[in-house]
Amino acid sequence: MAVMNGKVVGNILSIALSLFTGSALRAEIVRLDVIADAEIDQHINWRNAAKGTAKSMRIQQYANGEQSQVLLKWDVSGIDPGAPIQSAAIELVLHEFPDITVDVYGIVAGNWDERTVTWNSWAATRKTLVRLGAYTVFGKPGAVNLFASPSLTPKLTAFVQKWVAGRQPNYGLLLKWTDPRGGGDSFSAKEHGDSPWNPPRLVLSDDRNDGVARFPVPTRPSAPFPPGQTVADTVNSPKWKRIKKTAQWRRRRIIFNNDGDDIWAPVPATPEAFLASRTSGLLESQMDTLFCCTGRTTTLWHETKVGSFLNLGAAKRFIVNEGRDCLQIQLDFCRDNGIEAFWSMRMNDVHDSYRNAPALASQKLALQLFSTYKQTHPTYLMGQPDDSQKYPIQSTRSMWSALNYTIPEVREHVFHLVQEVCQGYDLDGLELDFERSPVYFTSTLDMLPAQPEQRDSMTELVRRIRKMTQQAGVQRGRPMLVAVRVPLTVSAAEFLGLDVERWLREDLVDLLIAGGGCFPMAMPIRELVRLGHQYDVPVYPCIDNSAMYKGGFWGGGRGPDLLDLSSPEAWRGAAMNIWNSAADGVYLFNCFEPASSIWRELGDSATLANKDKIYAIDYLDRNKTLGEAKPSLWSKGFLPITLKTSAPVSIDLPVGEQIQQNNLAELTLWLHFNANTPPGHLLVHLNGKQLALGNRTQGWLGFPLQAEHIKQGDNRIEVTLDPPPTSERPSRMLDGVQLLVRYH
16 A cells, blocks of 8 residues: 555555456555454443453344444544545454344544443443444354445445545444344454454445446455466465355345346436336345346347347447446446346347247347347257247247257357356356246257256356356456356256256355246245255245236236235245245345335345235146246146045145234135035145134135144145035136235
């Protein structure tokens, strides 16, 4: 760091960044070690005890409401008052598993000395505090937490800027947590002294390109590597592994895949309007990570030389008028607001197949999406354009424009599409979306499994992409994570040619996105969650909005529907099941309403607790299911099921919470049968207990329950048909199961 006249004018870390235009940017970061830190503890044993020399500090709330808080102070007098600080963050090293959200307060007035400050002395100090925002702690012991969030970063930055400019006395910050449930976390203090237990740090960034900030980076720790060290040496070093693991396990309450058509639906007039359509309205939500989709595999609307650029909506206008494409605009927004940003690559999108299917794409759009690469290499595709007339959308052969990954040139082209983005943009990570659309080999069109050599070829492609992202990460000084979206079960993935367990075993992926979200109410997600955690990889099951609001769009209809499965109550039920599976967050797809309550509820089981919910079992008509959905379907757990005479049939209803009777207003299990079946000829058991019929409405039978009837997890429903005395015995099926949970 260069120092002139006692002022910091240089930087301790300079990272060369490049936009797709090739212009170089300089990111300057200053990390200041704390000069004073102290825990103040309200517990009766510690109220008058000075703890400023302890090696760790704890932020917590005791069960009786008493607290321990942390005071922090940094010396910013060496920073040039004229230096433009683009963002500020706090860096703390976690001592234990996290369970708290920390509130950060700027101390406007109220001095303190770490050697003497106690709870009682601080309570007696005349002081003024201003709340700057909050940050939720994540990771494992030893994880570096950089306190940056949409609510905290702007206000913290402005507060620090006042310190540096001399407009505000520097009394430091106060960190606290208030929650009636109790609990807390500890962090290393400056007295610890042993690596990796670094002292609390203030991280300031100044990112300039002709005076315009483009890459604020304090939320993204870096690990510069020594000159001459190889990529393999770096990624295998303890320091790099620790930083990668911290990034891998950061908190992602909700991951949002923006689907990518917000560049034209509707056409935005400005970058601000573009962001407002789906993204900027989520700043105060539980969305922590944005997956930016900017194309349909070979046709793209970010600036590209490898793929076919499609000038839809504002795609080209932004590049010409703003000097940034739609991907860079989204990345800049995420940097400015402390949001993690991935680019999402659809590995074999087939929207260009649907020239005769208005429900999926207009003929005009399908033709526009048909890339130059596909036009030039028709033999690389799995069918012919005439197939769009020959096969209905319920046939897997309707996906005629899918790339055939058996062909080495196809895999090579896909690699270069991914490489171009990873080397041209400063991403936090990359998503390889294998679920949109799940077809990679021609055998899938006939619903036959991929061969072992085909699985090997896909693993080699993923391995090659992993190596490329490692190299890109090392060159910029911080890891680039790799996420994959795959079918919900290992067997379904293997059927497509995706060896997910091998990818995990070889450390080729960092995040697992589970499923296409097409049947979200009763997904079999536990298998993939267990597998991911076995290899220390977080898992995020998907809910697709089109499976909710379009009434079973993928499955050929939703079947009978008494309760509204597009309602917030149904979303809560689907999300609560995800959290009960021990998953690490919720992945939302095709969700385009930033004002919806789902963004502020689904990302935490605590915000879902004691709210009304609907739990249900998904309906699947295999004859009407879209061909695009069939290859990755699992085999059981769907409605309808055919009843048997004098013999029980069963199905499991997952319920993601332990329902308590004391605040329960209503708990009703609703069942629907396809034919008029007199209730007297039905025996219904739930978890082994026979149920008594209550209400009947619109062909549905309602069974009132007590909380003790339902358990957290799978609830076995058994139905036995005792046929009425009639000469005709039509096939009867259970085709609707819905559980309503209402609280006072």
